[in-house]
Amino acid sequence: MFTLGVSDHIMIAHSFADPFFGPAQRLHGATYGVELTVQTAKLGPHHVVMDIGALRNVLRQVLATLDYMNLDEHAAFPNRTSTTERLAQYLAECIAPELERLPADAAPPRPAKLSVLLRESPVAWASYELALGAARGG
Amino acid sequence: MFTLGVSDHIMIAHSFADPFFGPAQRLHGATYGVELTVQTAKLGPHHVVMDIGALRNVLRQVLATLDYMNLDEHAAFPNRTSTTERLAQYLAECIAPELERLPADAAPPRPAKLSVLLRESPVAWASYELALGAARGG
Amino acid sequence: MFTLGVSDHIMIAHSFADPFFGPAQRLHGATYGVELTVQTAKLGPHHVVMDIGALRNVLRQVLATLDYMNLDEHAAFPNRTSTTERLAQYLAECIAPELERLPADAAPPRPAKLSVLLRESPVAWASYELALGAARGG
Amino acid sequence: MFTLGVSDHIMIAHSFADPFFGPAQRLHGATYGVELTVQTAKLGPHHVVMDIGALRNVLRQVLATLDYMNLDEHAAFPNRTSTTERLAQYLAECIAPELERLPADAAPPRPAKLSVLLRESPVAWASYELALGAARGG
Amino acid sequence: MFTLGVSDHIMIAHSFADPFFGPAQRLHGATYGVELTVQTAKLGPHHVVMDIGALRNVLRQVLATLDYMNLDEHAAFPNRTSTTERLAQYLAECIAPELERLPADAAPPRPAKLSVLLRESPVAWASYELALGAARGG
Amino acid sequence: MFTLGVSDHIMIAHSFADPFFGPAQRLHGATYGVELTVQTAKLGPHHVVMDIGALRNVLRQVLATLDYMNLDEHAAFPNRTSTTERLAQYLAECIAPELERLPADAAPPRPAKLSVLLRESPVAWASYELALGAARGG
Numbered sequence: 001m002f003t004l005g006v007s008d009h010i011m012i013a014h015s016f017a018d019p020f021f022g023p024a025q026r027l028h029g030a031t032y033g034v035e036l037t038v039q040t041a042k043l044g045p046h047h048v049v050m051d052i053g054a055l056r057n058v059l060r061q062v063l064a065t066l067d068y069m070n071l072d073e074h075a076a077f078p079n080r081t082s083t084t085e086r087l088a089q090y091l092a093e094c095i096a097p098e099l100e101r102l103p104a105d106a107a108p109p110r111p112a113k114l115s116v117l118l119r120e121s122p123v124a125w126a127s128y129e130l131a132l133g134a135a136r137g138g
Numbered sequence: 139m140f141t142l143g144v145s146d147h148i149m150i151a152h153s154f155a156d157p158f159f160g161p162a163q164r165l166h167g168a169t170y171g172v173e174l175t176v177q178t179a180k181l182g183p184h185h186v187v188m189d190i191g192a193l194r195n196v197l198r199q200v201l202a203t204l205d206y207m208n209l210d211e212h213a214a215f216p217n218r219t220s221t222t223e224r225l226a227q228y229l230a231e232c233i234a235p236e237l238e239r240l241p242a243d244a245a246p247p248r249p250a251k252l253s254v255l256l257r258e259s260p261v262a263w264a265s266y267e268l269a270l271g272a273a274r275g276g
Numbered sequence: 277m278f279t280l281g282v283s284d285h286i287m288i289a290h291s292f293a294d295p296f297f298g299p300a301q302r303l304h305g306a307t308y309g310v311e312l313t314v315q316t317a318k319l320g321p322h323h324v325v326m327d328i329g330a331l332r333n334v335l336r337q338v339l340a341t342l343d344y345m346n347l348d349e350h351a352a353f354p355n356r357t358s359t360t361e362r363l364a365q366y367l368a369e370c371i372a373p374e375l376e377r378l379p380a381d382a383a384p385p386r387p388a389k390l391s392v393l394l395r396e397s398p399v400a401w402a403s404y405e406l407a408l409g410a411a412r413g414g
Numbered sequence: 415m416f417t418l419g420v421s422d423h424i425m426i427a428h429s430f431a432d433p434f435f436g437p438a439q440r441l442h443g444a445t446y447g448v449e450l451t452v453q454t455a456k457l458g459p460h461h462v463v464m465d466i467g468a469l470r471n472v473l474r475q476v477l478a479t480l481d482y483m484n485l486d487e488h489a490a491f492p493n494r495t496s497t498t499e500r501l502a503q504y505l506a507e508c509i510a511p512e513l514e515r516l517p518a519d520a521a522p523p524r525p526a527k528l529s530v531l532l533r534e535s536p537v538a539w540a541s542y543e544l545a546l547g548a549a550r551g552g
Numbered sequence: 553m554f555t556l557g558v559s560d561h562i563m564i565a566h567s568f569a570d571p572f573f574g575p576a577q578r579l580h581g582a583t584y585g586v587e588l589t590v591q592t593a594k595l596g597p598h599h600v601v602m603d604i605g606a607l608r609n610v611l612r613q614v615l616a617t618l619d620y621m622n623l624d625e626h627a628a629f630p631n632r633t634s635t636t637e638r639l640a641q642y643l644a645e646c647i648a649p650e651l652e653r654l655p656a657d658a659a660p661p662r663p664a665k666l667s668v669l670l671r672e673s674p675v676a677w678a679s680y681e682l683a684l685g686a687a688r689g690g
Numbered sequence: 691m692f693t694l695g696v697s698d699h700i701m702i703a704h705s706f707a708d709p710f711f712g713p714a715q716r717l718h719g720a721t722y723g724v725e726l727t728v729q730t731a732k733l734g735p736h737h738v739v740m741d742i743g744a745l746r747n748v749l750r751q752v753l754a755t756l757d758y759m760n761l762d763e764h765a766a767f768p769n770r771t772s773t774t775e776r777l778a779q780y781l782a783e784c785i786a787p788e789l790e791r792l793p794a795d796a797a798p799p800r801p802a803k804l805s806v807l808l809r810e811s812p813v814a815w816a817s818y819e820l821a822l823g824a825a826r827g828g
Contacts, residue, residue, distance in 0.1 A: 001543040002499050008537070009397045013289035013305040013346075020184045022191070028344040029289040029305005031397050046434045047497045052538045053436070068304040070289075083185045085140050121285045121307050122812070123146070124190045129139040147811045151703035151719035151760075158460045160467070166758040167703040167719005169811050206718040208703075221461045223416050259699050259721050260674070261422070262466045267415040277819040278775050284813070296598045298605070322710045323773045328814045329712070359599045361554050398536070399560070400604045405553040423673045427565035427581040427622075442620040443565040443581005445673050482580040484565075535561045535583050572736045574743070635737045637692050675698070676742045681691040 004049035004108075005037040006056045010063050014071035017080040027072070032087070033119035034063060035127075036095065040112045050099075050108045062094045084118050088128035092116040100133055108132065142187035142246075143175040144194045148201050152209035155218040165210070170225070171257035172201060173265075174233065178250045188237075188246045200232045222256050226266035230254040238271055246270065280325035280384075281313040282332045286339050290347035293356040303348070308363065309395035310339060311403075312371065316388045326375075326384045338370045360394050364404035368392040376409055384408065418463035418522075419451040420470045424477050428485035431494040441486070446501065447533035448477060449541075450509065454526045464513075464522045476508045498532050502542035506530040514547055522546065556601035556660075557589040558608045562615050566623035569632040579624070584639065585671035586615060588647065590684075592664045602651075602660045614646045636670050640680035644668040652685055660684065694739035694798075695727040696746045700753050704761035707770040717762070722777065723809035724753060726785065728822075730802045740789075740798045752784045774808050778818035782806040790823055798822065 013029040036059050040049050066074070071082040076090050092114055099107060099114070110132060117127035151167040174197050178187050204212070209220040214228050230252055237245060237252070248270060255265035289305040312335050316325050342350070347358040352366050368390055375383060375390070386408060393403035427443040450473050454463050480488070485496040490504050506528055513521055513528070524546060531541035565581040588611050592601050618626070623634040628642050644666055651659055651666070662684060669679035703719040726749050730739050756764070761772040766780050782804055789797055789804070800822060807817035 002503070003531075003541045003543075004499065005539045005541075006537055007398070009399075011304045011306050011397065013303045018184055020189065023344040026344045027289045027346045028287045029307075030287050031305075031307040033398055043497075043499055046432055047495045047500050049499060049540065051434065052498075056537065068299040068302045070303045081185045083181075084190075085142065085181055085187060086185050089140070117141075121287065122283070122309055123144055123194065123285075125143045126187065127141045127143075129141075145812070147813075149718045149720050149811065151717045156460055158465065161758040164758045165703045165760045166701045167721075168701050169719075169721040171812055206713040206716045208717045219461045221457075222466075223418065223457055223463060224461050227416070255417075259701065260697070260723055261420055261470070261699075263419045264463065265417045265419075267417075278779070279807075279817045279819075280775065281815045281817075282813055294598055296603065319773075319775055322708055323771045323776050325775060325816065327710065328774075332813065357599045359595075360604075361556065361595055361601060362599050365554070393555075399558055399608065401557045402601065403555045403557075405555075421674070423675075425580045425582050425673065427579045437620040440620045441565045441622045442563045443583075444563050445581075445583040447674055482575040482578045484579045535563065536559070536585055537561075570736055572741065633737045635733075636742075637694065637733055637739060638737050641692070669693075675696055675746065677695045678739065679693045679695075681693075 001039060001041060002043060002049050003037050003039045004052065004055065005035055006052060006059060007033065007035045008056065008059050008063055009033050010067040012066055012069050012071050014077075014082045015080055016083070030120050032084075034059065034091070035117040035119070037115045037117075038099070038108050038112055039115070040108050042109050044107075044109050045105050050102070050106060054102070054106060058095060058098045062091060062098065065094070084120050084124075084126040085128065088116045088118050088126055092128045092130050096130060096132055139177060139179060140181060140187050141175050141177045142190065142193065143173055144190060144197060145171065145173045146194065146197050146201055147171050148205040150204055150207050150209050152215075152220045153218055154221070168258050170222075172197065172229070173255040173257070175253045175255075176237070176246045176250055177253070178246050180247050182245075182247050183243050188240070188244060192240070192244060196233060196236045200229060200236065203232070222258050222262075222264040223266065226254045226256050226264055230266045230268050234268060234270055277315060277317060278319060278325050279313050279315045280328065280331065281311055282328060282335060283309065283311045284332065284335050284339055285309050286343040288342055288345050288347050290353075290358045291356055292359070306396050308360075310335065310367070311393040311395070313391045313393075314375070314384045314388055315391070316384045318385050320383075320385050321381050326378070326382060330378070330382060334371060334374045338367060338374065341370070360396050360400075360402040361404065364392045364394050364402055368404045368406050372406060372408055415453060415455060416457060416463050417451050417453045418466070418469065419449060420466060420473060421447065421449045422470065422473050422477055423447050424481040426480055426483050426485050428491075428496045429494055430497070444534050446498075448473065448505070449531040449533070451529045451531075452513070452522045452526055453529070454522050456523050458521075458523050459519050464516070464520060468516070468520060472509060472512045476505060476512065479508070498534050498538075498540040499542065502530045502532050502540055506542045506544050510544060510546055553591060553593060554595060554601050555589050555591045556604065556607065557587055558604060558611060559585065559587045560608065560611050560615055561585050562619040564618055564621050564623050566629075566634045567632055568635070582672050584636075586611065586643070587669040587671070589667045589669075590651070590660045590664055591667070592660050594661050596659075596661050597657050602654070602658060606654070606658060610647060610650045614643055614650065617646070636672050636676075636678040637680065640668045640670050640678055644680045644682050648682060648684055691729060691731060692733060692739050693727050693729045694742065694745065695725055696742060696749060697723065697725045698746065698749050698753055699723050700757040702756055702759050702761050704767075704772045705770055706773070720810050722774075724749065724781070725807040725809070727805045727807075728789070728798045728802055729805070730798045732799050734797075734799050735795050740792070740796060744792070744796060748785060748788045752781060752788065755784070774810050774814075774816040775818065778806045778808050778816055782818045782820050786820060786822055
């Protein structure tokens with residue numbers, strides 16, 4: 001089992017509508033350290049899970065849709081629900097099709113799994129993991 | 139698959155009775171960086187695995203039973219057996235029932251897994267993972 | 277020369293009015309990792325610069341005035357000028373009098389310097405340093 | 415499930431023959447932070463997965479065969495294929511037999527898994543995981 | 553006193569001619585984590601030491617002259633003398649004129665100091681500090 | 691101005707006699723991450739502050755006098771006064787003469803300063819700085 005990981009970060013504002021979140025109902029923000037990993041059972045023709053630079057580019061493109069944003073106004077998080085868990089899920093679900101549309105020799109060999117981990121502070125983080133569509137063999 | 143993680147630390151003294159441990163048979167100590175993660179297949183009604191603040195509180199309460207202690211005198215580690223692995227297991231087994239007794243909308247949705255990772259130095263760590271009792275549905 | 281350091285963090289929203297800041301003119305946010313250090317030439321009667329717990333408490337109290345806030349509405353940063361440098365300066369200038377009003381045997385011996393360093397992302401940080409008022413000898 | 419982890423590092427030179435790697439076709443190098451973990455379902459007679467010092471020694475011995483080397487000349491990576499993934503696999507496959515030949519009370523109880531994670535920069539890493547031969551019971 | 557810091561990294565190959573360096577006489581390599589700080593007594597008109605993005609760009613441009621290189625062939629390090637200290641000095645001396653040629657409202661206010669710190673492994677680092685030319689007032 | 695830094699760690703037990711320290715009056719312990727830096731105005735004949743391996747060896751030798759010890763019984767900290775500040779001072783004062791007795795071409799060029807920083811937990815640290823004796827020119 002091989003895993004490749006790359007990291008980046010975003011800076012966003014948000015708040016929560018749900019009284020469950022106490023002071024985080026107020027408009028505040030976060031720097032999210034983002035760790036993206038791709039796991040495969042075997043390597044591709046270039047002896048890698050996929051190219052590190054290409055993976056970093058995919059991550060940056062997807063993160064750019066959130067970076068320097070107020071997530072309270074973002075369609076993906078209706079009713080101010082941009083919890084760290086939902087953010088990780090959103091990012092993973094945006095990244096998966098980007099990886100699936102890569103040319104066969106540049107994409108991670110299937111079957112593959114994807115994980116997005118978000119560090120919201122030095123003492124808290126959350127992640128979401130999904131399987132890449134198994135349609136195209138590795 | 140979602141994972142939520144929080145961290146804290148404790149400072150303890152201990153020694154090992156077993157000659158297997160060489161110089162660590164002498165009374166010494168450690169700062170343990172503690173990383174607690176909870177893994178669930180789905181999120182609860184508040185779009186989270188559980189509240190970060192509540193999880194940090196549970197961790198702190200359980201850690202308080204060991205913090206600033208000499209573990210050689212602690213009933214959970216008879217015959218001076220407080221290895222990092224046994225400490226991680228002890229903490230996980232103390233934390234699990236605390237999570238299980240949370241109100242349904244505050245607890246992690248079942249099935250859930252729990253992991254406690256202890257960093258004893260910049261170059262060594264150990265962890266223990268267990269499943270939360272599946273009695274109460276998520 | 278002795279230095280004592282403690283860390284904590286805050287999560288805030290803000291934006292910048294100045295077009296100089298490009299995309300950061302949009303409302304966004306940050307988790308600031310905060311590192312507070314106090315430097316003295318000698319130690320006090322308890323063989324420390326000052327008590328770690330007391331220093332963490334002072335830091336937390338001052339940070340609580342910013343935590344989970346939208347700094348665009350904070351009086352200390354008129355015209356949306358809450359740059360990392362200004363935040364570090366603001367925090368240092370709030371912390372200094374708190375240290376100066378501590379009882380003599382709990383305060384850092386004079387002369388003393390104070391520094392606040394803010395980590396805004398994995399790749400950027402800023403700090404501000406000032407001297408504690410020298411009125412009371414150490 | 416228990417996991418024990420230890421870390422170390424190596425400094426190597428290498429290049430890639432495959433045009434896929436762009437500028438990394440040029441001779442360059444890397445410091446690899448190396449994290450070795452061993453996972454077991456139960457602990458051995460000493461209340462540990464295995465001795466931390468022994469695990470660090472095994473890791474150091476295997477790393478010494480690569481440290482301060484030009485991997486372009488290393489037999490394990492023919493045609494300049496020392497990608498981070500292949501390096502992790504090579505190290506894991508060298509470490510596994512070393513653990514398997516340890517005396518029964520010093521080896522990790524079977525079944526056991528082994529993982530080698532290599533951090534090549536602050537923003538990229540890769541790992542390889544394998545199962546230890548199940549021949550000898552734990 | 554204000555300080556602004558940014559980080560990046562490079563991956564290089566090199567060796568040392570001097571027998572003083574033992575095994576590092578062999579061709580090997582390193583990932584250098586690079587931390588660049590600029591220190592000023594006051595802030596510029598935008599309430600910052602200088603723009604973080606601009607500082608990161610200067611750092612990247614200068615690092616690009618070394619990244620993915622074999623430093624044994626680099627003119628700045630004759631006779632294979634690219635020690636971490638000499639690398640830090642070289643980078644600082646390349647970065648200083650880049651900062652000095654920035655437009656007045658984009659440059660760090662004078663007087664200013666510059667420091668380049670290079671982390672060569674988890675256990676070793678070196679830095680070099682110099683003063684920016686004081687010709688142009690801040 | 692050049693700085694060279696190396697790191698290591700120790701694991702010790704201790705307690706404090708002074709009621710000022712609250713729960714830390716109980717026997718507990720710490721892992722101290724230790725960062726040793728040497729600062730010089732110029733480099734020696736080998737283009738370095740001093741050899742990294744030699745500096746790490748000096749640090750290890752001095753740390754070995756405390757590692758896996760109960761500091762309550764150590765002569766350097768009478769009446770249970772082994773605060774982090776006193777530990778940093780003790781280590782710096784032990785390391786200085788070791789550096790001063792190195793052969794001229796292996797020692798840091800004078801004048802030189804030495805700093806020992808101890809990280810006692812993820813949220814607290816202390817350091818002590820002293821000047822190396824200026825008797826021998828660099």
